[in-house]
Amino acid sequence: MxxxxxxxxLSASTFSPDGRVFQVEYAMKAVENSSTAIGIRCKDGVVxxxxxxxxxxxxxxxxxxRIFNVDRHVGMAVAGLLADARSLSExxxxxxxxxxxxxxxxxxxxxxxxxxAMYVHAYTLYSAVRPFGCSFILGSYxxxxxxxxxxxxxxxxxxxxWGCAIGKAKQAAKTEIEKLQMKDMTCRELVKEVAKIIYIVxxxxxxxxFELELSWVGEVTNGKHELVPKDVREEAEKYAKVCTxxxxxxxxFSMAFL
Amino acid sequence: MAAYMSAGRSANAFSTHDFxxxxxxxEVSTGTTIMAVEFDGGVVIGADSRTTxxxxxANRVTDKLTPIHDHIFCCRSGSAADTQAVxxxxxxxxxxxxxxxxxxxxxxxxxxxxxxxxxxxxxELMAGIIVAGWDKRRGGQVYTVPMGGMIxxxxxxxxxxxxxxxxxxxxxxxxxxxxxxxxxxxxxxxxALAMERDGSSGGVARLAAITEEGLERRxxxxxxxxxxxxx
Numbered sequence: 001m002x003x004x005x006x007x008x009x010l011s012a013s014t015f016s017p018d019g020r021v022f023q024v025e026y027a028m029k030a031v032e033n034s035s036t037a038i039g040i041r042c043k044d045g046v047v048x049x050x051x052x053x054x055x056x057x058x059x060x061x062x063x064x065x066r067i068f069n070v071d072r073h074v075g076m077a078v079a080g081l082l083a084d085a086r087s088l089s090e091x092x093x094x095x096x097x098x099x100x101x102x103x104x105x106x107x108x109x110x111x112x113x114x115x116x117a118m119y120v121h122a123y124t125l126y127s128a129v130r131p132f133g134c135s136f137i138l139g140s141y142x143x144x145x146x147x148x149x150x151x152x153x154x155x156x157x158x159x160x161x162w163g164c165a166i167g168k169a170k171q172a173a174k175t176e177i178e179k180l181q182m183k184d185m186t187c188r189e190l191v192k193e194v195a196k197i198i199y200i201v202x203x204x205x206x207x208x209x210f211e212l213e214l215s216w217v218g219e220v221t222n223g224k225h226e227l228v229p230k231d232v233r234e235e236a237e238k239y240a241k242v243c244t245x246x247x248x249x250x251x252x253f254s255m256a257f258l
Numbered sequence: 259m260a261a262y263m264s265a266g267r268s269a270n271a272f273s274t275h276d277f278x279x280x281x282x283x284x285e286v287s288t289g290t291t292i293m294a295v296e297f298d299g300g301v302v303i304g305a306d307s308r309t310t311x312x313x314x315x316a317n318r319v320t321d322k323l324t325p326i327h328d329h330i331f332c333c334r335s336g337s338a339a340d341t342q343a344v345x346x347x348x349x350x351x352x353x354x355x356x357x358x359x360x361x362x363x364x365x366x367x368x369x370x371x372x373x374x375x376x377x378x379x380x381x382e383l384m385a386g387i388i389v390a391g392w393d394k395r396r397g398g399q400v401y402t403v404p405m406g407g408m409i410x411x412x413x414x415x416x417x418x419x420x421x422x423x424x425x426x427x428x429x430x431x432x433x434x435x436x437x438x439x440x441x442x443x444x445x446x447x448x449x450a451l452a453m454e455r456d457g458s459s460g461g462v463a464r465l466a467a468i469t470e471e472g473l474e475r476r477x478x479x480x481x482x483x484x485x486x487x488x489x
Contacts, residue, residue, distance in 0.1 A: 088261060102370075102374070103355065103367045103370055103371070104366055104367060104369070104370030104373075105364065105366055105370075109360075110359075111358065111359055144395045185432075234403065
């Protein structure tokens with residue numbers, strides 16, 4: 001599916017004859033090379049799950065986190081170039097902080113995602129800079145708006161979601177997410193399903209070991225975004241492992257017909 | 259005339275030149291009594307209508323209840339110029355913010371914008387403001403931002419030079435859970451008492467009730483104000 005730009009793809013300030021900005025599309029490819037991150041919104045909160053590939057046994061456990069805290073009530077899960085994502089998390093943090101400083105209350109997630117998306121978009125306009133090579137999912141919970149979920153991609157558009165996935169297995173993850181009735185689930189139930197989906201879409205052949213990063217924000221955490229506690233995470237991983245070992249042969253079976 | 263006004267409280271500015279008498283050099287002040295009360299479903303706000311320059315009443319029918327947004331008002335006391343300028347600035351900021359958010363603004367946001375301006379420029383300003391209104395999240399709210407720039411939410415608040423005379427009345431007569439009409443009656447009485455005793459407050463009593471449905475303004479003319487003495 002890769003197309004060659006031949007000359008129209010050298011800078012973000014150039015359109016191709018068929019109306020595409022190749023640099024932005026290439027940035028989206030960078031996201032597709034990264035491992036999967038998903039975010040799902042349920043009745044009383046939002047849960048994030050990230051398949052963090054571990055490239056070396058020498059890495060300290062828990063390093064290079066891909067889930068960030070943007071504000072007390074806002075979390076961000078990323079896919080793509082991690083350094084780009086870190087810089088954007090700082091931008092998001094400043095936006096949220098300035099908003100509270102100016103207006104005296106928590107930033108509404110829709111507004112935050114629009115502000116950060118505007119920032120990402122600015123980097124798609126000039127030849128002097130390159131677009132950000134990452135997509136990210138923002139999630140929040142507060143008393144008035146309830147759970148909210150937004151995704152921003154390198155082109156600078158933000159989308160509101162009930163469930164979304166970014167990264168290499170996003171199609172497979174989306175299929176799994178669509179099977180869920182998330183509007184009727186609570187965070188505790190959803191955590192297990194999120195873990196299960198990450199385990200399902202993880203490719204044992206191509207990528208070896210991975211760490212599952214799980215975080216949530218909702219009624220269960222009193223509106224505070226935090227990594228899921230150890231006991232909940234272990235229970236979720238156990239459930240996920242059980243589900244994937246029992247269904248693995250049916251997955252292979254369906255592959256044969258493609 | 260303003261050339262010799264020192265920065266800050268101009269009421270203390272003394273000129274060594276007597277081309278114009280001192281009272282003509284006094285800054286225009288909304289002497290004032292202002293107040294606001296929360297009730298279930300909205301707020302009632304009230305103010306007198308006297309603006310003075312020294313002992314001269316520059317405007318005896320002033321409207322000190324200024325709209326900041328559809329469901330948010332502020333009651334102004336202190337320097338007329340300062341409060342008008344701050345209210346205009348906040349109206350602009352809040353309007354912009356509301357369009358960005360694509361939602362009616364919160365009363366708390368309006369109050370915080372007033373507070374930030376009043377605190378940042380506290381040495382230059384003389385402005386005591388009560389911000390009151392209705393929003394969908396928390397219903398009727400009253401926030402007081404006195405001189406100096408602090409902010410606190412109160413179920414009932416009074417301000418201005420005439421407020422000193424009605425703290426007792428307010429404390430003894432305010433009851434939580436009043437209806438809109440009871441709040442309007444309470445405000446009318448309080449304003450009448452203050453206007454009777456404070457030289458810088460007088461004229462007519464202007465009232466407004468702000469609810470989800472919108473705004474209802476009333477004026478109680480001088481002769482219709484309640485009388486508390488028999489003389």
